[in-house]
């Protein structure tokens with residue numbers, strides 16, 4: 551029996567992610583900042599705070615508030631995006647908060663807010679994962695205590711093949727057979743999931759395979775994040 555070798559348009563193997571890089575300390579005015587790049591997708595994150603939460607009625611005496619603001623800049627895609635918040639950016643901002651909050655020791659900062667502004671300066675799919683990776687590094691570089699680092703990557707399915715890290719073509723234009731399924735995920739450095747979304751259909755067995763593939767890749771991302779933090783002497 552011959553096994554069909556699945557060929558991705560990018561030439562990547564099913565379990566191959568795009569080239570990644572990371573840098574910490576890119577915005578001197580911020581309390582912490584970082585850049586994370588995956589292929590053609592680039593996210594930059596800047597942390598301001600912890601600072602007193604205003605208005606006062608939004609203060610939590612039990613813990614600080616993590617407030618993430620995700621935006622895709624107008625020129626980040628070829629057909630310019632209308633500037634300003636929209637439904638998608640509001641949803642992704644919340645998802646970034648939920649993915650990071652479990653590792654953040656935010657109870658140490660009652661009545662405060664930690665603002666994280668994430669800008670996508672170039673988008674080729676996987677922007678929420680890049681945003682989470684940049685934001686987590688920026689928070690660590692701001693000296694916010696964290697139980698773990700988090701690393702985010704999508705796996706998914708192209709027709710019947712489980713693949714890692716879908717690019718824009720695979721995410722939005724791939725139409726062969728069963729089409730594509732995109733599953734962004736976030737893992738702690740000890741392998742626990744803090745976030746998973748599923749856009750499309752997938753069987754239980756293939757979902758397990760996709761999670762394992764992403765978990766393995768998250769360890770590689772963690773090493774890159776750790777090195778970027780170490781290079782500035784700001785390792786968590």
Ligand code: ADP
Nearest residue numbers: 627629631673674675676677678679718721722
């Ligand atoms: P993610 O970027 O996390 O994969 P989506 O699946 O919503 O999130 O988006 C996939 C990709 O589609 C984005 O990375 C970007 O390249 C493109 N995209 C999203 N929204 C727009 C938009 N309003 N205009 C043009 N391209 C967009």
